Amino acid sequence: xxxxxxxxxxxxxxxxxxxxxxxxxxxxxxxxxxxxxxxxxxxxxxxxxxxxxxxxxxxxxxxxxxxxxxxxxxxxxxxxxxxxxxxxxxxxxxxxxxxxxxxxxxxxxxxxxxxxxxxxxxxxxxxxxxxxxxxxxxxxxxxxxxxxxxxxxxxxxxxxxxxxxxxxxxxxxxxxxxxxxxxxxxxxxxxxxxxxxxxxxxxxxxxxxxxxxxxxxxxxxxxxxxxxxxxxxxxxxxxxxxxxxxxxxxxxxxxxxxxxxxxxxxxxxxxxxxxxxxxxxxxxxxxxxxxxxxxxxxxxxxxxxxxxxxxxxxxxxxxxxxxxxxxxxxxxxxxxxxxxxxxxxxxxxxxxxxxxxxxxxxxxxxxxxxxxxxxxxxxxxxxxxxxxxxxxxxxxxxxxxxxxxxxxxxxxxxxxxxxxxxxxxxxxxxxxxxxxxxxxxxxxxxxxxxxxxxxxxxxxxxxxxxxxxxxxxxxxxxxxxxxxxxxxxxxxxxxxxxxxxxxxxxxxxxxxxxxxxxxxxxxxxxxxxxxxxxxxxxxxxxxxxxxxxxx
Amino acid sequence: xxxxxxxxxxxxxxxxxxxxxxxxxxxxxxxxxxxxxxxxxxxxxxxxxxxxxxxxxxxxxxxxxxxxxxxxxxxxxxxxxxxxxxxxxxxxxxxxxxxxxxxxxxxxxxxxxxxxxxxxxxxxxxxxxxxxxxxxxxxxxxxx
Numbered sequence: 001x002x003x004x005x006x007x008x009x010x011x012x013x014x015x016x017x018x019x020x021x022x023x024x025x026x027x028x029x030x031x032x033x034x035x036x037x038x039x040x041x042x043x044x045x046x047x048x049x050x051x052x053x054x055x056x057x058x059x060x061x062x063x064x065x066x067x068x069x070x071x072x073x074x075x076x077x078x079x080x081x082x083x084x085x086x087x088x089x090x091x092x093x094x095x096x097x098x099x100x101x102x103x104x105x106x107x108x109x110x111x112x113x114x115x116x117x118x119x120x121x122x123x124x125x126x127x128x129x130x131x132x133x134x135x136x137x138x139x140x141x142x143x144x145x146x147x148x149x150x151x152x153x154x155x156x157x158x159x160x161x162x163x164x165x166x167x168x169x170x171x172x173x174x175x176x177x178x179x180x181x182x183x184x185x186x187x188x189x190x191x192x193x194x195x196x197x198x199x200x201x202x203x204x205x206x207x208x209x210x211x212x213x214x215x216x217x218x219x220x221x222x223x224x225x226x227x228x229x230x231x232x233x234x235x236x237x238x239x240x241x242x243x244x245x246x247x248x249x250x251x252x253x254x255x256x257x258x259x260x261x262x263x264x265x266x267x268x269x270x271x272x273x274x275x276x277x278x279x280x281x282x283x284x285x286x287x288x289x290x291x292x293x294x295x296x297x298x299x300x301x302x303x304x305x306x307x308x309x310x311x312x313x314x315x316x317x318x319x320x321x322x323x324x325x326x327x328x329x330x331x332x333x334x335x336x337x338x339x340x341x342x343x344x345x346x347x348x349x350x351x352x353x354x355x356x357x358x359x360x361x362x363x364x365x366x367x368x369x370x371x372x373x374x375x376x377x378x379x380x381x382x383x384x385x386x387x388x389x390x391x392x393x394x395x396x397x398x399x400x401x402x403x404x405x406x407x408x409x410x411x412x413x414x415x416x417x418x419x420x421x422x423x424x425x426x427x428x429x430x431x432x433x434x435x436x437x438x439x440x441x442x443x444x445x446x447x448x449x450x451x452x453x454x455x456x457x458x459x460x461x462x463x464x465x466x467x468x469x470x471x472x473x474x475x476x477x478x479x480x481x482x483x484x485x486x487x488x489x490x491x492x493x494x495x496x497x498x499x500x501x502x503x504x505x506x507x508x509x510x511x512x513x514x515x516x517x518x519x520x521x522x523x524x525x526x527x528x529x530x531x532x533x534x535x536x537x538x539x540x541x542x543x544x545x546x547x548x549x550x551x
Numbered sequence: 552x553x554x555x556x557x558x559x560x561x562x563x564x565x566x567x568x569x570x571x572x573x574x575x576x577x578x579x580x581x582x583x584x585x586x587x588x589x590x591x592x593x594x595x596x597x598x599x600x601x602x603x604x605x606x607x608x609x610x611x612x613x614x615x616x617x618x619x620x621x622x623x624x625x626x627x628x629x630x631x632x633x634x635x636x637x638x639x640x641x642x643x644x645x646x647x648x649x650x651x652x653x654x655x656x657x658x659x660x661x662x663x664x665x666x667x668x669x670x671x672x673x674x675x676x677x678x679x680x681x682x683x684x685x686x687x688x689x690x691x692x693x694x695x
Contacts (some may be wrong), residue, residue, distance in 0.1 A: 154679055157682055422648055
């Protein structure tokens with residue numbers, strides 16, 4: 001993974017010092033609430049319903065065991081001993097003291113971490129595929145490019161006060177696991193007709209109040225131009241994005257208002273000035289970035305022997321066998337598997353993890369996966385490089401700690417924002433809805449029979465729970481001071497991305513498990529063979545579901 | 552005589568008369584009049600007269616409006632060498648960003664803040680991006 005040099009460290013240290021001064025001036029009354037607000041937001045600090053919430057950046061989801069241990073320690077020293085993995089692959093603290101945040105950040109800086117631009121109207125953490133570098137369907141590892149973008153976007157002087165937040169995602173695989181069509185800018189590593197690598201550039205995707213699927217603005221961008229091209233897009237947005245209405249301030253609204261062709265033209269015009277300038281990437285820099293993401297020293301394993309041994313273990317311990325089937329994924333290196341650590345056990349808030357679990361995962365990463373791990377936008381953790389012969393030992397350790405729920409990609413692997421229990425923006429609670437649904441569908445045979453199913457829950461329009469792109473989406477709404485839930489169907493986050501369609505009038509919290517059951521029964525009655533929910537939905541449309549639920 | 556920060560020092564101002572963009576474009580004495588830009592105005596008309604501009608003021612009606620940052624950078628990228636002065640409601644916490652975008656003068660609403668604000672110009676000694684004050688991005692400067 002990327003390792004700071006003296007320059008990176010200095011930048012982060014200087015931001016901690018600056019933020020310490022800003023906090024002191026705020027506490028002294030020298031900065032007003034209004035002035036301090038964007039300054040603290042740009043450093044990841046929200047003031048929430050019960051306490052401040054601090055969002056720590058996990059660049060493209062990659063962490064070392066040492067960093068994870070630090071997070072565990074900080075969660076004990078400054079918080080209540082647990083943290084939350086967000087849908088931006090970041091880590092959130094829920095209860096730090098505002099006055100202590102500078103100290104917390106100084107400790108984070110000691111392990112090359114920070115909270116820069118995890119909130120506010122600026123360029124946020126760049127996200128990518130949680131299986132980057134080990135996926136079987138990968139054209140090229142997106143992480144060096146994410147790191148290049150991370151450096152370019154960190155404390156960018158021109159783009160710190162944009163009309164609204166700005167999110168970039170990169171993917172390098174056939175299957176899009178980074179939701180690039182739902183980002184302000186989506187980048188896909190592609191080959192052109194001549195076999196050269198470059199980027200397909202999408203712009204103007206996003207969720208929130210007005211969900212939009214991104215439009216292609218450039219079919220093939222040569223890699224050395226990545227930063228100047230991004231800069232041209234950002235400049236057009238900075239100058240022309242709406243600032244009079246925060247609900248119309250995202251780039252998607254600008255792209256729609258101008259039309260994608262006119263927007264492209266404006267970008268090309270800016271790019272003409274910036275192109276081939278000093279920000280043009282050099283071969284040296286691209287190689288330097290790549291040098292941090294080389295393959296670890298894998299054992300040379302005989303795939304067939306290893307597979308036979310694993311099959312044997314799976315059949316003699318079916319619970320283990322089931323976990324291997326549900327929670328592990330093919331690895332590009334023979335004899336290895338990618339392991340998903342589920343943070344979706346029934347009875348716990350989706351994405352939450354305690355200090356002890358963090359330390360255990362850090363130990364397991366050291367023991368089984370070269371000391372690295374990834375957070376995922378589905379709010380789980382990935383150990384990317386596990387020898388198949390060691391899966392059993394890993395599973396036993398995870399199981400003891402409640403981290404082996406075999407539900408990755410199934411109904412109960414719910415994406416869920418912190419919601420009204422924590423967040424002051426929320427219209428409604430989201431965690432109790434997730435928990436009630438998990439509790440209702442405890443029969444895993446039933447859950448597996450449903451096939452792959454994404455259930456995404458957001459507590460408000462801001463859509464942190466990505467409800468628009470869930471096969472089933474749930475949105476908390478406020479009706480005359482009461483919490484209700486609107487259901488949408490047919491969203492999808494892949495390359496065939498789509499925005500879910502609203503089913504109809506919203507429901508009460510206590511009715512949600514029944515509504516889900518009704519929808520799922522309808523699905524099973526309409527399903528052909530082993531069809532996935534999303535495919536059935538696309539075949540039959542929303543009406544049969546509507547008729548049944550509102551009957 | 553108003554006081555401001557110019558080229559890293561607190562100075563008294565002896566600037567020219569200031570016109571808004573429309574007035575300046577119509578003026579027959581452009582080369583001895585400063586022009587003030589407001590967010591949302593198009594830079595294109597000004598760029599056509601780039602060699603005649605003695606001084607540009609960029610107004611920040613609120614410090615959250617980041618359009619002024621792009622104005623300064625675009626002017627510098629197109630070769631403007633004169634003074635670019637931030638006026639209005641910007642914060643000292645923005646000084647490094649502003650100077651990296653090409654601002655070299657800062658006129659605060661409240662002159663009494665100047666002494667305290669001055670050190671903020673040095674909040675950051677290093678940066679990743681190419682900028683007006685340091686045209687080579689860090690990746691071209693890193694020790695090999």
